[in-house]
Amino acid sequence: MTEQSQPASSPRARLIFDPQELQYNFGVQHPMDPGRLRAMVDLLGSSELWDANNPQTRLDLRPATLDELGLIHDPAYLAAVQQLSVPAAPTMSPEELEQRRTLEQRYGFGDSDTPAVPNMHEVSAVIAGGSLVALSAVMGLPEGGIFASEEERPLHVFHPQGGLHHAWSDRASGFCVYNDAAVAIAHVLQASEAKILYIDFDAHHGDGVQRAFYDDPRVMTISIHETGRYLFPGSGDVLEMGNGSGRGYSVNVPLEPFTEDDSYIETMDPLLSQLVTAFAPDVIVTEHGCDTHAWDPLTHLSLTMRGITAQIKLAHRLAHTYCSGRWVALGGGGYALYSVVPRAWSILWAEMSGQKVPERLPEDWLERWRPLWEAAVEREKLGQQIMGKELSPQEFPTTFQDRPELFPPQPRRWDINYANRQTVGQVRHFLIPSSIRQAFPLARRHSPLSDLFDLLHLNRSDTPSRIHTLQTERGPVILRDFSPPSLVERLRADKGLCSFARVPEREHQLLLDIARSPDCALTIAHTPSGVIVGQVTIAPADEWWNGVDNLYEVAIEVSSDWRGLNIAKELLTFSLELEAKEDMIFFAIGLSWHWDAEGLGISTFRYRELIKHLFSTQGFVEYSTTEPNVSMELANVLVARIGDRVDQRVSRQFLNHLIRSSGFNTFP
Structure with missing residues (x-):
């Protein structure tokens, strides 16, 4: 988005540590x-960043109950963990020891x-209780504690020992x-x-959290991690996109392995903004495993x-832009301990x-922890x-930030950056609605649309564009093409116009960003x-x-409160x-998970026919395709219109592309 709220200078923040x-x-070695947790708490105190005795910055935890743990974990697993928490007695028989080993396996x-x-x-119940208290406090639930006023309730809570993201419902892991x-x-x-x-920044895929909510549309899990081709747990492919609803x-x-700062930031920043815009969450939970660092041994x-x-x-920034500041941060991985x-x-x-x-680490802290390092x-x-x-530190760091000269460039930097851009292209294509992609363009492409836009909107002002008035049963509706930003700014989105950004205000901001794009009509x-x-x-096709x-994607949306008035066809x-x-x-691509078929009281296949009929009025026909999104559900559909003056070579390019493999072979 082009306008973002800035984080407050003195947010209400609490830290949980017990x-x-x-x-x-799990033992020596x-x-x-x-x-690592002791060293962090000591560093916070030595740097005067946190006082463990100050109730204004501390939040007390309590253990999670069995019922609370049972919201995720199977009863048999909980019983096994409790049984295995009791040390094996010296008097156990060989049969009992074998039963215990079987339970462990x-x-x-x-x-x-x-x-x-x-x-x-x-x-483990104490740690789970800490994260439960943290999120409950931010969301204003009783389990988060009692506060004298709403102003004292924390907006941000950090639980560094949290973030145990690999555990499954029925087994321990990682x-x-x-x-x-x-x-x-x-x-x-x-x-x-x-x-x-839930955003997982750990180097390892956040598989346990993903599995817990894989079919739940109330939770979006985003994991930015090292590819599972070479690293535990071996999962986290782009095509793991959820199931059912x-x-x-x-x-x-x-x-890619050996990804450096610049490629990481280039990947993370625009992509997360697009995803959060599409989802419109009420709160953000982040896992900040710092095993992404070059010195991490795992x-x-x-x-x-x-x-x-x-x-x-x-x-x-995302928390303040999209969630009124509600943010819970958890620790996670990180094995360069000190x-x-x-x-x-x-x-x-x-x-x-x-x-x-501060720029430098406190001298007294360095004296205490350098010997352990x-x-x-x-x-x-x-x-x-x-x-x-080959980046092991030769001396214990003395500053909070790293010295750049200690990190020489990776020899395969260009290849790594290229591969990461390919991955971003896949995520954008598979998971971000077209309208949101156009509000966050990767690069400008020259096209006839650009020429038309530049001609009509030399100064991005109310220069000429066509206007048509449509008479409906609810009164006149004004149609305007190549809508300039100055016009869109003065308008507001109807409450039923929220298919892509979920919230009308954000939908309006998306339209404003699209209006500012020189490549979109x-x-x-x-x-x-x-x-x-x-x-x-109408915008250039994605990666x-x-x-x-000369390939362009068309996306159309009509407010749910203005359907049945012939607006879609005329528009x-x-x-x-x-x-x-x-x-x-x-x-145009129709994806069943974006349709309000239930609201219309029809099946997804009936909705599919309505889309085909709408676009057929403009000469679009259905094409079979291996495009991954379309081929994922039988109800999904791709329709296209090939212009009369399109060169046969370009037509063949398009038709061949329809049935190609799903890889991203090129990227701008």
Whole structure:
């Protein structure tokens, strides 16, 4: 979006930390060492960023109950965790020990990643309770605590020990016993009508949270992670997009190994804004695993604190732009225990609480923690070598931000950046509605539409464009093509115009951004009183169609409150009265998960026929295609119109593209 709210300078922020959480410990030599949390809390105190004794910045937790854990986890799994939390007695018979080993294997505790340890149920319930309290507090639920006034209720809560995102409903996985994020989200869903956005920045795919809400349209999960081709848990492909009514609400952005800051920021920033615009959440939950850092011994990504800081600031901005500031941040992964984790999560807390991070780390903190780093660094270097990294720090960092000279450019930088852009193109094509894509264009392309737009709108003002008045049973409706931004600014969207951005105000902002785009033709239908009741957008086809000349996608929407008045047909006809249309190929895609078939009381297949009939009035015909979105559901449809003056070579390009593989072979 072009206009965004800025985070408040002094937001209401709380941090959750309880010494009990330090008992989440799988033993000596295990990568998830609680020392990282001790070091972070100590750094916050030494830097005067957080006072554990100040009730104005602290939020107390309590353990999650079995009923709350049961919102996500199966009863048999909960019983097994409780049973395995009791150490094996020396008097156990061989048969009993074998039964215990069988139980461990069945429920995910049979390897060194997530071994069964004493009291793991109790401490895992404490961690899950912390995240539940955090999200409940931000959402104003009783479980979040009692506050003297609404102004004292926190907008931001940070729970660094949270973020155990790999746990499944029926098994432990990847150092995670209970999925605290999923439990907290499920609790809020049970208690409210909220829509919740979960963004996972960990280097490992957030598979457990995705699985928990894979068919639930009330939760959008976004995971930006290293590709599972080389890294645990091996999942998180772009095509994992949700199931049933949750189709389109699971988003995965798998990044190439050795991705650096610039490519990461280029990938993350515009894509998240588009996705959040489409979903319109009430609250954002983020997981900030800092194993994305170049010094982390368990992953291949190569970020520095610059990339991690950009990620944190973006999450903050999104919360204030779309959710009135409601934001819960969780910790997650991060296995450079003393050189990365304390700095990254201190920067996160400083951002949430509106404080400036000092340039240098406190000397007393360095004196306490440098010896522990020196004791652990050889083990970290071994992990980095296994991961193909050669960036081990030669000395303990003394500043919050990294020194750029310590991170030489990756030799395959161009290839890595190119591959990540390909991934962004796929995500945009598969998961972002056309109208939102046009409001966030990647690059300008020269086209006949650009020429027409530039001719009509040299100064982006109310220069000539065609106007037609349509008489309806509800009164006159004004149609206007190539609508200039100055006109769209003065109008407002009807409350039933919300198919793409969910909220009329954001739909209006989308239309304004489209009107400002030199590559798009925006035709609107509005009442004399200034209410937009319909729109048609014509814009260059997205990245999936690269290689086809003069190809344009048409998207149409009419307010649900203005249907049955022949507006759609008249609006489409008016928008396509272009001198250059015979030189162009137009296509439109109908996806059943965007249709309000239920509101009309018809089946998706009947809705499909209505779309075909509408576009057939303008010479569009249906084409079979392997385009991934269309081929995903039988009711989906692609219709197209090939202009009379389109060169046969271009026609063949288009027809061949319809049945090609789903890969993105080229990218601008």
